[in-house]
Amino acid sequence: MTLRSVIIGTGSFLPKRRVSNAELAERVDTTDEWIVERTGIRFRHIAGDDETTSTLATAAARSAIESAGIEATSIDLIVLATATPDQTFPASATRVQTALGINDCVAFDVAAVCSGFLYAVQVADSMIRAGAHKRALVIGAETFSRILDWEDRATCVLFGDGAGAIVLEGQESAEQGGRGILATRLHADGRYNDLLYVDGGPSSTGTVGKLRMKGREVFRHAVVNLAAVMSESLAAAGLSSDEVDWVVPHQANARILDATARKLGLAPGKVVVTVDQHANTSAASVPLALDTAVRDGRIKQGDLIVLEAMGGGFTWGAAVVRF
Incomplete structure (x- = not known):
């Protein structure tokens, strides 16, 4: 038997404000055609004043937990990948933990920018396979709109805000290529x-x-x-x-x-x-x-x-x- 980390739930969340290329063109020197031709991007979501990385992460986490059909309190590990945390410290993962009503579990952030979610997945997978944890919430969440230079059309048109999450559970499998x-x-x-x-x-x-x-x-x-x-x-x-x-x-x-x-x-x-x-x-x-x-x-x-x-x-x- 082999212990593996199985994805038992997925979730995501996007801010309410949806911004089209045409709307951006009113703010910076660009066009819808220019953006689509070079990037394929047509829309992005931008966080409101009442939204932060941790609030987006929490919403995505709740969606993943519901998808998994489990209680939030059964999670014993939270790894949040982000380059735009709410605060320098403590980790935004602890804010998610509190919002989910989990009083005690390991919770920390991982910073590897766009690769952060893959880094977080490997960290959580390693901790599960080592037997340290049974059920992990792995999240990628960003509010990149807060670090964009809105005068630089080469970068500001490329990014948006949002969050996605998975629930990993340690499961024994006899199949070599099992889940x-x-x-x-x-x-x-x-x-x-x-x-x-x-x-x-x-x-x-x-x-x-x-x-x-x-x-x-x-x-x-x-x-x-x-x-x-x-x-x-x-x-x-x-x-x-x-x-x-x-x-x-x-x-x-x-x-x-x-x-x-x-x-x-x-x-x-x-x-x-x-x-x-x-x-x-x-x-x-x-x-x-x-x-x-x-x-x-x-x-x-x-x-x-x-x-x-x-x-x-x-x-x-x-x-x-x-x-």
């Missing part, structure tokens, strides 16, 4: 810091700072790194791309999704795409897309899925999961 997380692979290379970063922080400037990106260079690295880590994770699971039912990628740019799929020889129809409706929600984008595809019936129990993402740092990773 659960089959393999994960993570990477980081800090030499590329200046290609995608925020120009502030408590220790450096004492300010929150704004997002800065060199899009063309990021695109080139993303296609190469994502295709490589997906192949690496499939090999670790003893599987091939032909066996994959669905790829659930980080929703950064439609052109990156297309190029990565071609590099792996995957049919475009196997790639879950939500970037047109949600834009890039950083750590939230993978669980948001996953929940969307589960709820609309595309992803079913028993499907083999690959989750992948790359973000500032650079950080990147992939997970092979039998849903």
